[in-house]
Amino acid sequence: MAYRFSRDDVEYLRSAAAVSALAAVDRLALTTASLPNDVQRARREHGERAAALVETVRLRRRAVAKLDEAGDWLFTDDALQQATPSAVARHRARRLAGRAVHDVTCSIGAELVALHRVCPAVIGSDLDDVRLAMAAHNLSGAPNVLPARADALRPCSTDTVVLADPARRADGRRTHDPAKLQPPLPDLLDAYRGRALVVKCAPGLDFDGLAWDGEVEVVSLGGAVREACLWSAEPAEPGVTRRATVLGSDGSSWTLTDDEPDDIPDRAPGEWIIDPDGAVVRAGLVRHYAAKYGLWQLDSRIAYLTGDRVPEGVRGFRILDRLDLREKALRAELHRRDCGPLEILTRGVDVDPDALRARLKPRGSRPLTLVITRIGRTATVFLCETPPVR
Incomplete structure (x- = not known):
């Protein structure tokens, strides 16, 4: 259970006296295995302040992955x-x-x-x-x-x-x-x-159910959707009701809005399958993203896109074959292609990737990907090359 800080704790942690105490506690490992002994040592050296000191150091260590320049910040567990x-x-x-x-x-x-x-x-x-x-x-x-x-x-x-x-x-x-x-x-x-x-x-909030008349922005960071943000008509950008913002872990960023074109062709699958960033999907801007990069959809109700090139910074899966969802035939094809590491992506179908992988028993050396989705009413499997992780 997380430590519950008091105002007195905060006043102490902000004091000059706490600086050396925090530095001493920070020299402890404070791992799951060492924590009981570390806490006992902190109690011997810092008495009743030990719990607040230990919790502060542990929270600061966790904060490094999330917050910049927060090495001397104060937190509660919930707040962090x-x-x-x-x-x-x-x-x-x-x-x-x-x-x-x-x-x-x-x-x-x-x-x-x-x-x-x-x-x-x-x-x-x-x-x-x-x-x-x-x-x-x-x-x-x-x-x-x-x-x-x-x-x-x-x-x-x-x-x-x-x-x-x-x-x-x-x-x-x-x-x-x-x-x-x-x-x-x-x-x-x-x-x-x-x-x-x-x-x-x-980001999982039902925005349509809110009847919000401003902008809904969905933000991802490092490939993971982090939040949605409601912007009132002012200060939002005029004419925009949906926005996807993609922030890269390298400091890069780009944005897409619903005032951009969304006209895309109705064509057979191209050479590649592209899985758009989650912010684009959650914001309902899949067609807008496709139009921007010359892509189209495998199915109008499914977020997977296809095309003959892959936009920069996005994972693309090169299609090797198109198969029916029949496990015996899939197992034989994977064995024939010496499939080992197997990534399984699904949308629009009731398939458990982990359970299916266990039944297919890939034991070779070549990494491959199965993209399983619905086209019309038919479950379809695309056997693809597994792209490198960027």
Whole structure:
């Protein structure tokens, strides 16, 4: 169970006395195997402060993969889990550059760090005193950020863009029910109706069910879909209701919107199968992506694309053969081609890739990929070369 920080813990961790104590704890391994002995040692050396010190060091180590320059930050476990990755926060801040912004669920300040660098004035508010104190520590040296204790559902600023990130856990479990978010999404939208509003949401949310009249942006980072974001008509880009933003782990980025063309041909499969980035799929922009890169769909209801070339930065699967979904015939063909490592991708069919792989028993040396999907009403298998991981 995660340690529960108090205001007193935060005051101590922000003090000069804690610097050497944290450095000493950071020299401990703190692995699963060593943790019991490490905690005992920390208790002998630091007494009642040991739990807060150990938890802080462990959270800082976890934060490295998610947050930039957070080596001396303070966190709670829940706050770190929900904190926006730095690359995503910087992207959102760029879209808000030059505006005054009020983050009404600021938590430990991950969004505020990105905002204060490009916005003239930033307010960060929360009802959690511990997280506010942590945010104040994490934002030290940012004079244009005003921290405040406030209820997100009670507007207390004017002439600002309101940014909100409702907690996505209810009863200890992750939820996709808008009414169970904290604060509830319907209440949040009502509280700021008519205001410039940006709300971070889970990408699995039913956007159509919200009847949202602004923009829905889906963001991926390093190939994994991270979040969706609701943008009110202002400050959203006029004419855009869906946007996919793809952020690379190398710092690259590109975006696609629904005001771009989506006319694509109806043709037989080309030389390649392309699986678009998850942000494109979740944003409903598969046809727009295809039109942009001269591709088309295997089936109008399936997100797999096909074409005679592969867009740069995307994995493409070169088609070797097209087969029926018959396991005996598949097993024989894989054996004939000396298939060993076997990747199985599925869409639109009720197939368990792991169970099917076990039944096909590939034992050769050549890596191959099966793309199993539905074309019309027929389950179809494409045997493909496995592309290298980029």
